[in-house]
Amino acid sequence: MYQHSRLNKNNLDILQKVKNFDYILLICILLLGFISLATMYSTDGGQILFHTKSHFIKLTVFTVMMIFFSFINIKYWFSIGYLSYLGIAVLLICTYFFGITSSGSKRWIDLYFINLQPSELMKIFIILCLAKYFHRMKLQNVNSIYTILTSLIIILLPMGLVIVQPDLGTSILIAISGIAVLWFAGVNYKYFIYTLLGFVISLPFIIAFLKPYQKLRVLSFLNPDRDPLGAGYQIIQSKIAVGSGGVFGKGFLKGTQSYLEFLPEKHTDFIFTLFSEEFGFIGSAVLLLIYAIIIYRIVAIGANSRSYFAKIFCYSFGASIFVYITINMSMVLGLLPIVGSPLPIMSYGGSSMLATMTGFGIVMSSRVHNQQSIA
Amino acid sequence: MISSSSDNVTRLNSINRRMFITSSLKFFIMVGIVSRLFFLQVKENKKYLTLSDKNRIREWKLAPVRGEFRDYFGNVIAGNFEAYQLHVIPEQVEDFRYVIYRLKDLLELSDKQFNKILKRKRENKPWETLIVSDNLSWEKFSKINNHLYDLNGVKPVISISRNYPYKEDFTHVIGYVSQANEVDIENTSIIKKNFVPGLKVGKIGLEKTFEEKLIGSNDIERYEVNAYGRRISQLEFQKGERGKTLKLTIDTKVQQLANELLKDQAGSICVMDIYTGSIIAMHSSPSFDPNLFVFGISQDEWQMIRNNPMKPLLNKTLQGNYSPGSTIKPIVALSALENGIINPNFTVRCTGKTEMYDQTYHCWKKEGHGYMNLRNAMKQSCDTYFYEIARKLGVDKLSETAKKFGLGKKVFGNLFEIEKDGLIPNTQWKKNVLGKGWLLGETMITGIGQGYIQTTPIQLCLMTAQIANGGYKIYPNLVINEDNSEKLDKFIPLYKNSKNMRIIQDAMFSSTNEVMGTSYRSRIDNIRYQFAGKTGTAQVKKITEKDRELDLKTFQIPYEERDHALYVAFGPYKQPRYALSILVEHGGNGSTTAAPMAKRLFKLVIDRHELRESIKNKRYMDI
Numbered sequence: 001m002y003q004h005s006r007l008n009k010n011n012l013d014i015l016q017k018v019k020n021f022d023y024i025l026l027i028c029i030l031l032l033g034f035i036s037l038a039t040m041y042s043t044d045g046g047q048i049l050f051h052t053k054s055h056f057i058k059l060t061v062f063t064v065m066m067i068f069f070s071f072i073n074i075k076y077w078f079s080i081g082y083l084s085y086l087g088i089a090v091l092l093i094c095t096y097f098f099g100i101t102s103s104g105s106k107r108w109i110d111l112y113f114i115n116l117q118p119s120e121l122m123k124i125f126i127i128l129c130l131a132k133y134f135h136r137m138k139l140q141n142v143n144s145i146y147t148i149l150t151s152l153i154i155i156l157l158p159m160g161l162v163i164v165q166p167d168l169g170t171s172i173l174i175a176i177s178g179i180a181v182l183w184f185a186g187v188n189y190k191y192f193i194y195t196l197l198g199f200v201i202s203l204p205f206i207i208a209f210l211k212p213y214q215k216l217r218v219l220s221f222l223n224p225d226r227d228p229l230g231a232g233y234q235i236i237q238s239k240i241a242v243g244s245g246g247v248f249g250k251g252f253l254k255g256t257q258s259y260l261e262f263l264p265e266k267h268t269d270f271i272f273t274l275f276s277e278e279f280g281f282i283g284s285a286v287l288l289l290i291y292a293i294i295i296y297r298i299v300a301i302g303a304n305s306r307s308y309f310a311k312i313f314c315y316s317f318g319a320s321i322f323v324y325i326t327i328n329m330s331m332v333l334g335l336l337p338i339v340g341s342p343l344p345i346m347s348y349g350g351s352s353m354l355a356t357m358t359g360f361g362i363v364m365s366s367r368v369h370n371q372q373s374i375a
Numbered sequence: 376m377i378s379s380s381s382d383n384v385t386r387l388n389s390i391n392r393r394m395f396i397t398s399s400l401k402f403f404i405m406v407g408i409v410s411r412l413f414f415l416q417v418k419e420n421k422k423y424l425t426l427s428d429k430n431r432i433r434e435w436k437l438a439p440v441r442g443e444f445r446d447y448f449g450n451v452i453a454g455n456f457e458a459y460q461l462h463v464i465p466e467q468v469e470d471f472r473y474v475i476y477r478l479k480d481l482l483e484l485s486d487k488q489f490n491k492i493l494k495r496k497r498e499n500k501p502w503e504t505l506i507v508s509d510n511l512s513w514e515k516f517s518k519i520n521n522h523l524y525d526l527n528g529v530k531p532v533i534s535i536s537r538n539y540p541y542k543e544d545f546t547h548v549i550g551y552v553s554q555a556n557e558v559d560i561e562n563t564s565i566i567k568k569n570f571v572p573g574l575k576v577g578k579i580g581l582e583k584t585f586e587e588k589l590i591g592s593n594d595i596e597r598y599e600v601n602a603y604g605r606r607i608s609q610l611e612f613q614k615g616e617r618g619k620t621l622k623l624t625i626d627t628k629v630q631q632l633a634n635e636l637l638k639d640q641a642g643s644i645c646v647m648d649i650y651t652g653s654i655i656a657m658h659s660s661p662s663f664d665p666n667l668f669v670f671g672i673s674q675d676e677w678q679m680i681r682n683n684p685m686k687p688l689l690n691k692t693l694q695g696n697y698s699p700g701s702t703i704k705p706i707v708a709l710s711a712l713e714n715g716i717i718n719p720n721f722t723v724r725c726t727g728k729t730e731m732y733d734q735t736y737h738c739w740k741k742e743g744h745g746y747m748n749l750r751n752a753m754k755q756s757c758d759t760y761f762y763e764i765a766r767k768l769g770v771d772k773l774s775e776t777a778k779k780f781g782l783g784k785k786v787f788g789n790l791f792e793i794e795k796d797g798l799i800p801n802t803q804w805k806k807n808v809l810g811k812g813w814l815l816g817e818t819m820i821t822g823i824g825q826g827y828i829q830t831t832p833i834q835l836c837l838m839t840a841q842i843a844n845g846g847y848k849i850y851p852n853l854v855i856n857e858d859n860s861e862k863l864d865k866f867i868p869l870y871k872n873s874k875n876m877r878i879i880q881d882a883m884f885s886s887t888n889e890v891m892g893t894s895y896r897s898r899i900d901n902i903r904y905q906f907a908g909k910t911g912t913a914q915v916k917k918i919t920e921k922d923r924e925l926d927l928k929t930f931q932i933p934y935e936e937r938d939h940a941l942y943v944a945f946g947p948y949k950q951p952r953y954a955l956s957i958l959v960e961h962g963g964n965g966s967t968t969a970a971p972m973a974k975r976l977f978k979l980v981i982d983r984h985e986l987r988e989s990i991k992n993k994r995y996m997d998i
Contacts, residue, residue: 139386183397186389240430243415243423256431261602281416285409292405299394308386315394322401326408333411 017071020368025297028290029066029345029360033059035287036346038252039275043266046253051267051348058350062357069361074369077362078309081132084125085154091118092161105165117351119162119170123324124355126178127316128362130154134185135309135374143188151182168214169339176323180316218337234264238332241277249280267348269340273332287346295322301367307374310366317359432610433600436571439591440535442618444549444581446627447653447855448990452545453582458536459516461508461529466501468528478507478529481522482515506573510536510670537575537669541627543662544634547690548625548853550580551665569593575669580690581621581853584790591618622855624653626987632979633658636972641685641960642940643692643832644972646980649840649945649954652849655980657833659691685960693787693794696829697958700911701756701893701965702943703777703824705842705879708749710776711764712875719749719878725759732816736762737923739912753882754892756910758823765822770813773821774801779869781837782830786851797834800827825914832958835943839908840954842879843945846870883907884948887970894942894970899977906946906977910965913939929963937961942969946977953980 040055041048091109095118099106108115130151134142141147155178162171183192207218241257250256255277258266266274276284295318302314321344328343330336342349344356415423444453461478468474475496479489496505507529511519520531537552539545552575559576560567565587566576576590577583597611633644637660646655663680667673672680680687689695711717727743729736738744738758744751752760765773777783783799798804800821802813820826830838837851848867870876884907886892888900893910916936929937940962945954955976962968 138382139389140382184390184393186386186393237430239415240423240426242412243419244427245416246420246424247417256599257427262430276412276416281412284412284416288405288409288412295401299398303391303394308383308390311390315390315397319397319401322404326404329408330411333408333415335408335411 014071017368020370021070022297022301022364022367025294025301025360025364025367028294028297030063032290032294032345033063035275035290036271039271039278039346040267040348042253042255042278043258043271043274045259055348058353062353065354066357066361066364069358070364070368072361072365074305074307074310074362074365074372075374077128077313077365078132078135078307078374081128085129088118088122088125089158089161091116092122092158095119096161096164099165105167107165107167107170114350116354117349119158119165119167119174120349120351120355121358122158122162122174123170123177123320124317124359124362126155126158126174127181127313127320127359130178130181130185131309131312131316134181134312135307137185139186142186143191148187148191151178151187154178166211167340168210169341172339173320173324173327173341177316177320180319180323181312183319184312184315217339234270234338235334237262237264238270238273239334241273242333245277245280245284247281249276249278249283252278254278268342269328269338269347270332271346271348272329272343275346276332291321291325298363301363301370305366305370307366307372309374310370310372314363314366317363321356321359430602431599433598433606435596435598435606436569436593437596437615438535438571438574439569439593439615440617441537441552441575441591442585442589443620444545445620445622446625446630447623447987448626449622450627452539452541452623452625452627453549454538454540455535456538457533458509459511459513460506460532460534461511461519462532463505463507463529464501465496465499465505465528470527471496474526474529475507477522477526478519481518482508482511509534509573539665541631542664542666544627544630544658545625546580546662546665547659547692548580548623548630548657549665550577550582551668552576552582553578553668554671563587565590578668579793580791581623583792585621585854588621589618592616623853624648624651624655624855625657625853626655626980626983628983629656629976629980630658632656632976634660634662636975637661637959640962641691642962643695643958644955644976645692645833645836646953646955646976647836647840647851649844649951650849652837652840652851654851654853655953656976657692657853659689659693659695661685661687663687690791690793691958691960692832693791695831695958695960696795696797697832697939697941698826698828698913699782699824699830699835700913700939700941701758701824702835702909702911702941702956703822703828703830704753704756704761705883705909705943706777706780706782706838707761707765707768707773707822708753708882709842709870709875709879710773711768712749712878713776713871714768714772716767716772717749717764721764722746722748723752723757723760723763725757727759729759729762731762731766731819732814734816736816736819737918741923749878750882750885751891753879753909754885754889756886756893761822762819765818766815768818768822770818770821771801771803773818774799774804777828777838780841782834784834786831786833786837787853790853794833795831797831798827798829824911832956835941835958836954836956839943839945839956841869842876842883843951843954845873846876880907880948880951883909883945886910887944888948893966894944894973896966897970897974899974902949903947904977904981905948906944906973907948908942908944908970908973910970911941911943912963912965913941915939915961934961937963940965940968942966942973944970944973944977947981952984953977955980 037056037059040052044052095106095109098109100108100110100115107117107119109118133151137147155175159171159175162174207215237257241263255274257263257277258274263270263273275287298314298318302311302318305311305314324341324344327336327341331338331341342352345353440455443451446452465471492507499505516531523529555566555570555574555576560570563586569590569592571593577586592615594615595613596609598606599608599610600606629646633656637644637658641660643659645657648655661683667676724746725738725744727738727741744755744757747757747760777799783797785794785796787794805811805813817826821828840849841847846869848869887894887906887908888898889895894908899905915938940959942957942965945951955973957969957972959968
């Protein structure tokens with residue numbers, strides 16, 4: 001029994017755990033946090049107002065939480081995979097019935113001490129759930145009809161619950177997170193190709209079923225000048241802000257577009273626009289570089305993890321984060337229609353940050369416990 | 376265990392392969408986003424920078440300062456004054472209801488005015504200035520200033536607005552300004568260019584004609600604004616140009632006298648320099664106060680002006696087509712002389728009436744004048760004599776001379792859009808317009824200025840001036856600085872023989888200064904002021920036999936049926952310098968109503984001649 005000496009590493013002491021930390025990842029996250037705070041300060045017009053304060057508190061609390069999560073053994077994360085998924089699904093159902101209605105959609109649930117957006121958390125916990133599902137599965141079983149159907153149900157259930165809120169953007173992101181897991185778990189290429197084909201063919205029908213405001217967004221994406229003061233306004237103003245930034249930007253707190261309130265949703269989805277206007281091409285490139293390093297570290301942690309679960313989680317989480325960033329940036333740069341999708345860490349919003357930080361926490365936990373195997 | 380571990384290996388291979396594919400994909404997408412950023416921020420930077428500036432900078436135009444009108448001596452006749460206004464920016468007022476009701480009390484606003492303000496407030500954005508009152512009296516303005524402590528957000532403002540100090544004296548010359556309406560903006564590009572809400576533009580008269588020179592250009596304020604159009608900070612203030620000041624040839628003193636003479640009567644007076652064509656006075660009565668229009672005239676006042684039977688809105692000097700009556704006789708006589716039809720000794724016997732072409736033509740003097748030569752016929756205005764020479768002359772030759780002397784076409788050309796042509800008939804005209812042949816009887820009544828012939832008072836003035844200056848063409852003008860130097864240099868003779876001009880002048884002299892002359896009672900014996908003229912009495916309706924039998928006095932006839940009284944004259948006779956024409960609508964008789972006015976006018980005009988000349992000489996010395 002004692003030959004399994006390596007299993008004793010199960011119980012690493014605190015010092016060992018701290019030593020195992022991925023400091024590059026941590027520094028990048030802290031750096032990103034600092035940049036987001038500065039940007040938030042700018043959106044408040046160069047004053048410490050509500051958004052800056054609130055963002056600072058959330059950032060502090062969730063960073064501490066992330067570090068705390070790093071110390072939790074990866075096998076515990078494994079064990080709560082299904083439970084957490086079900087818990088959030090229940091929250092989504094509750095949201096449907098008791099959610100807080102704001103600007104025409106029910107996305108928030110009042111948990112007495114905090115207003116939570118369960119759909120944001122689902123983006124992370126669907127990865128956890130599916131990673132657990134595929135952890136023990138043999139490769140030849142992965143492509144069985146039963147497995148595919150089960151995993152599709154796991155994806156479609158929260159998707160449906162989020163679509164009815166209605167929140168098309170988040171439901172797409174949840175689906176992408178799920179699909180990322182299926183991809184890394186080894187689901188046959190042909191399924192992805194067929195799905196893609198099916199999607200392209202059914203696109204016109206999907207558009208026909210879209211709600212009028214969603215249709216408008218698609219149309220105004222295709223031609224923003226169609227209605228420059230209405231639906232196309234956001235895209236046009238966002239492009240003006242980014243484009244007028246130039247190589248070096250207009251300078252910190254000097255972004256006229258945001259300062260003069262031409263930018264829509266500058267705290268949340270369009271925060272990159274403001275950053276880009278003030279810091280220019282160089283600043284934006286640096287920001288992208290930080291994100292790239294974070295993703296690279298997540299993937300590297302996955303590659304060095306002993307357990308298959310941690311690997312799948314890290315890879316999928318890395319891919320999801322990448323997709324969130326890409327979709328958000330493409331949207332504000334006028335490459336994609338506008339779907340509500342925050343920029344991880346940068347955007348204002350507690351639930352999104354909670355989810356992202358939880359993800360980082362699990363990734364960090366995989367790193368700290370990278371020799372942990374899960375039976 | 377082995378199968379499980381080999382399965383693990385394939386699983387690891389699969390996941391690593393897919394990781395590699397994913398990473399490559401990520402790399403390309405990242406490159407895509409960076410190049411998009413590069414495209415927007417570096418390549419297209421200029422375009423978006425411009426768009427961003429367009430977004431944030433907005434211009435505010437302020438009303439330009441309008442140019443003034445001055446008379447010949449530099450007195451301001453249409454100027455600008457500081458109007459006391461009250462502005463409120465609703466969003467800066469804590470309790471708008473309280474403030475506005477307080478203002479209502481203080482300004483003693485009527486409910487109608489008050490509701491108008493509230494309506495405007497609802498239409499405006501809350502940060503747009505609301506003009507509560509655009510022209511306050513000094514008393515009210517200072518009252519508001521005393522109560523400012525409890526009128527938070529109310530701003531007393533001093534703004535510049537049009538003022539006509541001489542009230543109705545110049546209305547028919549310079550017109551008036553009022554708020555620009557859509558038609559003004561559509562039709563005049565300079566108004567469109569300089570338009571700001573509340574801009575006042577010329578509606579009639581010279582104010583309208585010289586809009587382009589008077590309007591000036593806007594002050595421009597450039598502000599940084601936010602997405603909702605609220606001003607954040609002022610970036611620039613660009614001073615506009617004040618409109619040009621226009622100097623008129625009119626002498627205010629004479630103009631005022633003209634207004635005084637025609638008080639309570641409908642009519643027109645114009646006085647002209649016979650060499651330069653400068654208008655010394657030009658008045659149409661009754662007139663109205665142009666200041667009423669500057670801030671919008673009230674309905675009651677408008678109705679009063681509109682419904683006045685003497686028609687104050689009509690510029691009688693330029694728009695009034697009247698039969699010239701006997702004032703045409705100098706031209707008829709001149710035409711006959713010029714065409715060699717008669718010589719000055721040509722004599723006709725007047726018996727009071729002439730039977731011709733189955734009709735009776737009456738002379739104004741029932742008992743007749745007896746034997747008349749040209750000079751006597753002019754002096755006593757013998758109709759019979761002029762029937763005869765008109766008949767001999769023919770209407771076509773007469774109309775040719777009349778047109779040459781400025782009758783039947785606009786005197787000021789395009790200067791006033793309301794000016795009328797008048798009408799000098801001839802056979803061709805009647806054929807073309809009425810489709811009938813000319814009757815000889817019509818020639819005869821044309822000879823005494825009745826029938827189809829119609830002239831405006833300004834045309835009669837020009838005609839007289841051109842007779843007075845010895846028969847040379849002049850170009851009437853109202854505005855100095857207008858480039859008419861080329862016109863001034865050319866004196867084109869209108870006569871064939873200058874002796875004929877002197878005969879006519881002499882005949883007009885006799886009419887005023889010799890016993891039996893029609894305006895003998897209005898003469899001035901002092902050589903300095905002595906003038907020569909011709910009276911006229913234009914019938915408004917045909918005189919029937921019954922009327923002749925009744926032979927009523929003027930005051931016994933209903934107002935609308937009384938004759939128009941006319942008088943044209945020039946003076947001083949020895950060295951003629953000024954010509955005038957007077958018309959009094961339904962004034963009865965030229966010699967009793969119109970001619971006495973000339974006496975007072977000549978006295979003033981000639982007294983002021985030296986002063987006028989001194990200004991002119993000084994003007995040349997300045998150059």
